[in-house]
Amino acid sequence: MATFARTMRRGLPRVAGGDPWPPPGEVPPVVEERPAVEAPPTEPRARRVETPADPSENVAPAASGQQKSTGREPRRMRQGLPRVVGGEPWPPAAATPGGAPWPQTGEATGAPKPAAAAAAAAGRADARAGAERAVTRETPADPSENVAPAASTPQESTARGGERVRRGLPRVAGGNPWPPADFTPRPRAAAAPPADASARAATLVADPAESEAPAPSGQQESTARDGDAGVPASTAPPASADIAVASAPAGPRAPLPFTPTVFPGAAASVRPAPPAEPRRIGPYTPLQWAGVAAVGGFTLLVAAGLVVVIVRFLLSIPPLQGFVEQFPGEYHLPEWAPVGIPAWLGWQHFFNVFLMVLIIRTGLQVRTEKRPTVFWSPKGNKRRKISLNLWLHQALDVLWVANGIIYIVLHFTTGQWVRIVPTSWEVIPNAVSAGLQYLSLDWPTENGWVNYNSLQQLAYFATVFIAAPLAIITGVRMSGFWPKDAARLNRLYPVEWARKVHFPVMLYFVVFIIFHVTLVFATGALRNLNHMYAAQGSVDPNAYADNWAGLLIFILSLGIIVAGWVAARPLVVAPIARLFGTVKSR
Numbered sequence: 021m022a023t024f025a026r027t028m029r030r031g032l033p034r035v036a037g038g039d040p041w042p043p044p045g046e047v048p049p050v051v052e053e054r055p056a057v058e059a060p061p062t063e064p065r066a067r068r069v070e071t072p073a074d075p076s077e078n079v080a081p082a083a084s085g086q087q088k089s090t091g092r093e094p095r096r097m098r099q100g101l102p103r104v105v106g107g108e109p110w111p112p113a114a115a116t117p118g119g120a121p122w123p124q125t126g127e128a129t130g131a132p133k134p135a136a137a138a139a140a141a142a143g144r145a146d147a148r149a150g151a152e153r154a155v156t157r158e159t160p161a162d163p164s165e166n167v168a169p170a171a172s173t174p175q176e177s178t179a180r181g182g183e184r185v186r187r188g189l190p191r192v193a194g195g196n197p198w199p200p201a202d203f204t205p206r207p208r209a210a211a212a213p214p215a216d217a218s219a220r221a222a223t224l225v226a227d228p229a230e231s232e233a234p235a236p237s238g239q240q241e242s243t244a245r246d247g248d249a250g251v252p253a254s255t256a257p258p259a260s261a262d263i264a265v266a267s268a269p270a271g272p273r274a275p276l277p278f279t280p281t282v283f284p285g286a287a288a289s290v291r292p293a294p295p296a297e298p299r300r301i302g303p304y305t306p307l308q309w310a311g312v313a314a315v316g317g318f319t320l321l322v323a324a325g326l327v328v329v330i331v332r333f334l335l336s337i338p339p340l341q342g343f344v345e346q347f348p349g350e351y352h353l354p355e356w357a358p359v360g361i362p363a364w365l366g367w368q369h370f371f372n373v374f375l376m377v378l379i380i381r382t383g384l385q386v387r388t389e390k391r392p393t394v395f396w397s398p399k400g401n402k403r404r405k406i407s408l409n410l411w412l413h414q415a416l417d418v419l420w421v422a423n424g425i426i427y428i429v430l431h432f433t434t435g436q437w438v439r440i441v442p443t444s445w446e447v448i449p450n451a452v453s454a455g456l457q458y459l460s461l462d463w464p465t466e467n468g469w470v471n472y473n474s475l476q477q478l479a480y481f482a483t484v485f486i487a488a489p490l491a492i493i494t495g496v497r498m499s500g501f502w503p504k505d506a507a508r509l510n511r512l513y514p515v516e517w518a519r520k521v522h523f524p525v526m527l528y529f530v531v532f533i534i535f536h537v538t539l540v541f542a543t544g545a546l547r548n549l550n551h552m553y554a555a556q557g558s559v560d561p562n563a564y565a566d567n568w569a570g571l572l573i574f575i576l577s578l579g580i581i582v583a584g585w586v587a588a589r590p591l592v593v594a595p596i597a598r599l600f601g602t603v604k605s606r
Contacts, residue, residue, distance in 0.1 A: 397602045412595055424492075
């Protein structure tokens with residue numbers, strides 16, 4: 021019985037970038053089902069081992085007597101999972117690594133046992149089939165030799181190959197399974213053993229259970245196959261039929277008999293680089309921040325519209341209408357209160373805005389700075405050093421504190437304090453009334469040149485006398501002006517408390533500036549800017565409503581603030597810092 025040429029299906033590579041596994045030259049083990057032949061229960065099994073030997077030594081003369089057996093342990097193939105659900109482990113227990121089932125040997129006797137003629141004939145036929153199965157692998161020179169003409173009848177196909185070829189998927193869409201039903205591979209003849217000593221011959225070795233007793237002299241060595249226990253040694257086929265030779269392909273491989281449809285892509289040899297991590301600003305990327313701003317802005321706009329509608333509805337109710345008439349949003353100042361805004365107050369207001377913007381900018385830089393590149397050290401203590409941004413922040417704080425002291429002193433010496441400090445309890449209901457008017461978009465009609473409304477007065481008072489002192493006290497605790505050796509003072513006023521308060525105070529200043537500027541432009545931009553920047557105003561609210569002087573000065577002040585923002589960098593700040601200490605990069 022001849023073996024068929026089969027192509028093993030190749031899978032993924034064993035290593036990254038390698039070839040598909042197994043290599044193209046591997047041949048799957050051929051396992052053939054053979055008819056069972058009765059044999060004694062204690063019949064030992066033989067195995068085939070490959071040993072380099074000269075081809076002339078593989079043929080032993082036939083003789084009567086017991087067979088010699090080797091004392092080596094028979095090698096068995098490891099079995100794996102079944103090929104079908106509920107089947108036996110694969111390959112079967114009777115399979116050998118070379119592709120032929122494990123040969124079995126019967127009792128070696130000098131003369132054949134008296135057995136039925138049918139059993140003897142079956143044994144001889146099986147011995148010849150075992151000799152043909154000894155061929156392990158052979159590569160034909162011409163691919164056309166692998167295909168034999170189709171059998172005329174199914175019986176002829178079965179007689180030639182012993183079993184039908186397994187059919188798989190079609191080669192083309194909508195075609196029949198491949199190979200065709202009448203396809204029969206051509207049997208391959210055993211190759212002649214090579215003449216060199218490097219050829220490997222397959223010899224059968226008896227089971228160790230029978231090799232414990234030494235063979236007597238005069239008995240000759242022979243090989244036995246499955247089912248030949250009752251066959252005389254004189255009828256065994258020549259031992260040269262058991263030789264298995266694997267010939268190497270000569271020259272380039274023949275082209276494939278079919279058109280390939282699957283090709284290795286770039287991913288088989290080149291791994292794509294992982295995508296770069298998007299840049300993040302805090303917990304979100306810039307695109308996510310844009311989405312948050314859009315959604316948040318739309319939500320705030322809708323909420324503001326609802327608030328305006330609700331407040332307008334409430335102000336249409338008679339009780340609230342009477343409340344607004346009784347408390348219009350401001351109360352009368354004392355008769356000795358000054359009228360108007362002096363020029364010094366306008367210029368100090370501009371200087372305060374300039375310092376506040378730069379202080380907020382440098383404070384955020386100090387808070388987010390990870391590795392400073394430039395440091396400043398005082399002249400008297402070279403070992404102490406701080407970042408240049410922190411030095412600029414503290415220098416601006418010193419100027420801001422000095423400007424605040426001058427502001428407070430001038431307010432109390434000129435009587436301007438009465439405009440920002442509440443002097444009556446009427447400030448509370450008037451502040452509520454002014455708030456309702458702002459929310460309904462019906463602005464209060466007070467004249468800022470003479471008096472602020474109660475809501476403005478409370479906001480200015482909280483900013484000047486509460487928020488500013490908190491910013492100064494917490495800033496001094498975190499600065500280099502605080503004594504480090506005062507253990508009791510540090511215990512009473514820990515730096516952690518100062519850090520927790522300082523940042524919210526800064527946020528309050530930011531919110532105050534935004535609302536303050538918005539209301540200045542919403543309640544009469546030209547008139548309000550004339551009051552604060554040009555020191556022009558009158559008891560008549562409409563006297564300077566069309567004067568553009570205040571707006572032009574305001575635009576000029578914005579240019580100065582932008583120039584200071586741009587100049588707040590080490591290239592400009594370092595020469596100034598060297599006047600008060602040492603500036604170095606490490």
